[in-house]
Amino acid sequence: xxxxxxxxxxxxxxTIVAKEVLRFSRIWVQTLLPPMVTTALYFIIFGGLIxxxxxxxxxxxxxxxxxxxxxxxxxxxxxxxxxVSSFFSSKFQRHxxxxxxxxxxxxxxxxxxxxxGVARGLAVGLGVTLVSLFFSPLAVHNLPVAxxxxxxxxxxxxxxxxxxxxxxxxxxxxxxxxxxxxTPLTYxxxxxxxxxxxPGFWQDVSKLNPILYMVDAFRYGLLGTSDLSLxxxxxxxxxxxxxxxxxxxxxxxxxxxxxx
Amino acid sequence: MTDxxxxxxxxxxxxxxxxxxLKGIDLTVEEGSFFALLGPNGAGKSTIxxxxxxLVNKSAGQVRVFGFDLDRELQEVKRNIGIVPQEFxxxxxxxxxxxxxNQAGYYGIPRRDAWRRAQRYLEELGLWEKRxxxxxxxxxxxKRRLMIARALVHxxxxxxxxxxxxxVDIELRRSMWxxxxxxxxxGRSIILTTHYLEEAEKLCRNIAIIDHGRxxxxxxxxxxxxxxxxxxxVLDLREAPQRIPNHPDIALRALDPLTLEAxxxxxxxxxxxxxxxxxxxxxxxxxxxxxxxxxxxxxxxxQLDGEHGKGLRAAS
Numbered sequence: 256x257x258x259x260x261x262x263x264x265x266x267x268x269x270t271i272v273a274k275e276v277l278r279f280s281r282i283w284v285q286t287l288l289p290p291m292v293t294t295a296l297y298f299i300i301f302g303g304l305i306x307x308x309x310x311x312x313x314x315x316x317x318x319x320x321x322x323x324x325x326x327x328x329x330x331x332x333x334x335x336x337x338x339v340s341s342f343f344s345s346k347f348q349r350h351x352x353x354x355x356x357x358x359x360x361x362x363x364x365x366x367x368x369x370x371x372g373v374a375r376g377l378a379v380g381l382g383v384t385l386v387s388l389f390f391s392p393l394a395v396h397n398l399p400v401a402x403x404x405x406x407x408x409x410x411x412x413x414x415x416x417x418x419x420x421x422x423x424x425x426x427x428x429x430x431x432x433x434x435x436x437x438t439p440l441t442y443x444x445x446x447x448x449x450x451x452x453x454p455g456f457w458q459d460v461s462k463l464n465p466i467l468y469m470v471d472a473f474r475y476g477l478l479g480t481s482d483l484s485l486x487x488x489x490x491x492x493x494x495x496x497x498x499x500x501x502x503x504x505x506x507x508x509x510x511x512x513x514x515x
Numbered sequence: 516m517t518d519x520x521x522x523x524x525x526x527x528x529x530x531x532x533x534x535x536x537l538k539g540i541d542l543t544v545e546e547g548s549f550f551a552l553l554g555p556n557g558a559g560k561s562t563i564x565x566x567x568x569x570l571v572n573k574s575a576g577q578v579r580v581f582g583f584d585l586d587r588e589l590q591e592v593k594r595n596i597g598i599v600p601q602e603f604x605x606x607x608x609x610x611x612x613x614x615x616x617n618q619a620g621y622y623g624i625p626r627r628d629a630w631r632r633a634q635r636y637l638e639e640l641g642l643w644e645k646r647x648x649x650x651x652x653x654x655x656x657x658k659r660r661l662m663i664a665r666a667l668v669h670x671x672x673x674x675x676x677x678x679x680x681x682x683v684d685i686e687l688r689r690s691m692w693x694x695x696x697x698x699x700x701x702g703r704s705i706i707l708t709t710h711y712l713e714e715a716e717k718l719c720r721n722i723a724i725i726d727h728g729r730x731x732x733x734x735x736x737x738x739x740x741x742x743x744x745x746x747x748x749v750l751d752l753r754e755a756p757q758r759i760p761n762h763p764d765i766a767l768r769a770l771d772p773l774t775l776e777a778x779x780x781x782x783x784x785x786x787x788x789x790x791x792x793x794x795x796x797x798x799x800x801x802x803x804x805x806x807x808x809x810x811x812x813x814x815x816x817x818q819l820d821g822e823h824g825k826g827l828r829a830a831s
Binding site for chain 2: 260262263264266267269270271274277281345348349350352353354355356357358359360510513514515
């Protein structure tokens with residue numbers, strides 16, 4: 256018996272990631288451009304028009320304060336939607352079977368889809384950052400923190416998108432989670448305001464929202480200001496990644512959504 | 516002694532809705548064999564293939580591919596199998612060449628080597644010129660050939676084709692037969708399911724017939740056809756006969772004034788038929804074997820009712 260060698264694993268992983276990157280790159284007008292346009296509108300309306308009347312937030316111009324949150328908003332939604340739509344459409348068109356009949360282990364399939372989600376998340380994140388330069392100077396307080404948080408967050412939401420894609424049985428079911436869960440949690444996750452503005456009770460409620468920790472940690476990486484403990488933020492992000500990865504592996508191994 | 520290409524023991528499958536698709540299948544496909552798996556719609560053929568290719572979870576039983584156990588050595592099983600499914604299952608928004616090369620990548624084949632292999636199989640199947648075109652632009656026959664190229668790119672020892680020529684015109688079907696015979700001669704084992712019984716009779720040396728989740732026959736094509744105790748010939752005549760002669764071992768009947776049909780018992784000398792007709796002054800213009808012998812056996816074994824049987828006869 257010949258085991259699947261490391262080189263073969265690497266080739267298989269590269270193939271999946273390259274295929275995923277090519278998929279969203281081919282349709283860049285649908286995948287990469289819209290988040291930049293939307294974010295530019297956020298900057299103009301919230302940062303420029305309304306933000307000038309709000310004044311400072313945590314000691315920063317409102318426009319500068321919302322930059323990290325808007326970058327994270329774009330990274331989260333794009334990582335998620337890339338994987339959920341790619342996985343579901345491959346199920347819908349049945350070409351997920353190309354992978355399922357091959358000797359690629361499920362762990363590698365998960366990593367491949369994560370690779371695609373992270374690639375799109377970071378590409379959009381970079382694009383939004385470039386757009387933000389028209390409105391606010393880029394401040395980087397701690398580059399390793401900023402980079403690690405954005406990559407880990409992208410991994411986390413790629414995994415969440417994958418799980419959604421595995422369970423989804425219709426196109427409706429791939430839009431329910433982003434619309435009714437992801438977007439509200441992101442908007443309430445401190446993208447547009449500092450959690451310290453909230454009354455005590457709502458501050459405690461907000462701390463149940465994991466996205467708050469990601470936005471806060473990323474804001475620390477860029478601006479150096481934080482409402483929460485960086486260590487707790489990392490632990491929460493890593494904890495969610497571990498739990499979602501194990502869950503994704505279990506459901507794929509059981510063949511949920513992909514096998515009869 | 517070498518391991519069989521496929522060995523199935525006690526295979527059962529009950530779907531979540533309670534439908535018992537397989538009721539204990541035992542099947543052996545020898546290495547190098549060109550094997551036909553026949554059965555009416557819903558008999559369980561695609562379920563068996565789904566289980567072998569791990570797209571369907573089995574309820575019970577054992578599957579071994581070249582000695583590798585499906586439960587314990589799944590990667591090795593997968594590495595040895597190439598599958599051409601019934602339905603198109605590739606991304607129609609990808610170029611033809613990419614589909615084949617990506618599939619090779621999933622098997623750990625480096626890209627340069629993958630392109631070399633893709634070129635070989637796409638050329639053999641007449642698709643190399645289309646390699647840069649989106650798969651959705653291909654005709655139905657081309658899409659089927661694309662799936663064959665994709666299934667072969669990792670050079671599996673066992674190729675499984677689930678109705679590969681469905682909806683393919685006769686010319687293309689015959690060229691696909693030649694291709695499949697060619698790769699079988701190279702030593703690759705092939706399992707074929709088809710509704711075209713002529714196809715199975717022409718290509719396959721071994722056959723299993725499945726009905727209602729059970730194997731009702733599993734033998735060589737030669738042995739199966741030998742079970743027919745009569746053979747039917749169609750005779751085109753030069754002139755309409757005055758009367759149709761009688762013979763205890765040959766049943767003759769008129770299909771129209773210039774056509775006779777003759778059932779001859781196995782073992783009966785065909786010269787007896789010629790002698791009988793000659794004695795009556797009946798001149799034969801041409802003669803042919805009534806197709807399809809396998810169809811008769813298939814219908815007998817699966818006890819098809821009228822409507823279903825007509826559908827199969829029309830397809831064959």
